Amino acid sequence: MATIGLDNLYYSKITEDIDGTETYAAPVKLAKAINADISIELAEAILYADDGAAVVVKEFKNGNLSLGIDDLGSTAAGDLTGAKIDDNKVLISTSEDGGTPVAIGFRAKKANGKYRYFWLYKVKFGIPATNLQTKGDSITFQTPTIEGTVMRRNKTDANGNHPWKSEVNEDDTGVAAATITSWFTEVYEPVFEEEVVITITVQPQDDTVTEGVGAELSVTATASSGTLSYQWYSNDSVVFQ
Structure with missing residues (x-):
């Protein structure tokens, strides 16, 4: 204009x-x-x-x-x-x-x-x-x-x-x-939202157990924001997500 x-x-x-x-x-x-x-x-x-x-x-x-x-x-x-x-x-x-x-x-x-x-x-x-x-x-x-x-x-x-x-x-x-x-109270500084990097660590990996023996599974996720999703498989079938 x-x-x-x-x-x-x-x-x-x-x-x-x-x-x-x-x-x-x-x-x-x-x-x-x-x-x-x-x-x-x-x-x-x-x-x-x-x-x-x-x-x-x-x-x-x-x-x-x-x-x-x-x-x-x-x-x-x-x-x-x-x-x-x-x-x-x-x-x-x-x-x-x-x-x-x-x-x-x-x-x-x-x-x-x-x-x-x-x-x-x-x-x-x-x-x-x-x-x-x-x-x-x-x-x-x-x-x-x-x-x-x-x-x-x-x-x-x-x-x-x-x-x-x-x-x-x-x-x-x-x-x-x-x-x-605030434009003239200070020189404007560009603001760009940083890309969120999500790290998921699953322990243990490739754990084999026999019937009646328990195993502990845990998920550690770090991120400032965002949606996290994860799945566990048993014999190639999803058992939890």
Whole structure:
């Protein structure tokens, strides 16, 4: 569905462990959003066989995020670009600046009045563009634009993959209210239910007894959830299940 609005622009600072695993800080408001343009570059490979394309692989490589905002405060500029605020509270940009990646979250209003929510898990920004113009007969607003490279994160999800974006429509079937209400209180973490592995151990196995002699049979089953079933056989006939 078409979108007709954009707001709630947040960023979250990232701390990386020695192995590169990301930890996200509590999100903070970045600025008032004017526009957000995301372009994606794919890594593509085509295997040709029998005079045609037999296998086509397209994977996310990186992306570009262009944000138009009303203003970029000194604190946010420092967090995003690596500029430093000196003792007199003046923002100083140097040739050695290099901002660390951050996560970017926002939401877009859809034509039906509901919202679509986003998190980009790892974005590294460059120096923001600045447009200045003298005042003329009419008033023209000049607003900053910041551009960043969108990357996949190092931290894998439960399926062993590297997320680069999460996206949800609040009016999609099955979306929990808590998912939406907490969207900007912390960076969303993917949730996948792990496959249940059931282990059944039957003792004893292949036990032979004579008439009138007892034998003990037991079942040990371990699983977090699921339905367990088992059978005992006597001379190839089911005697208990």
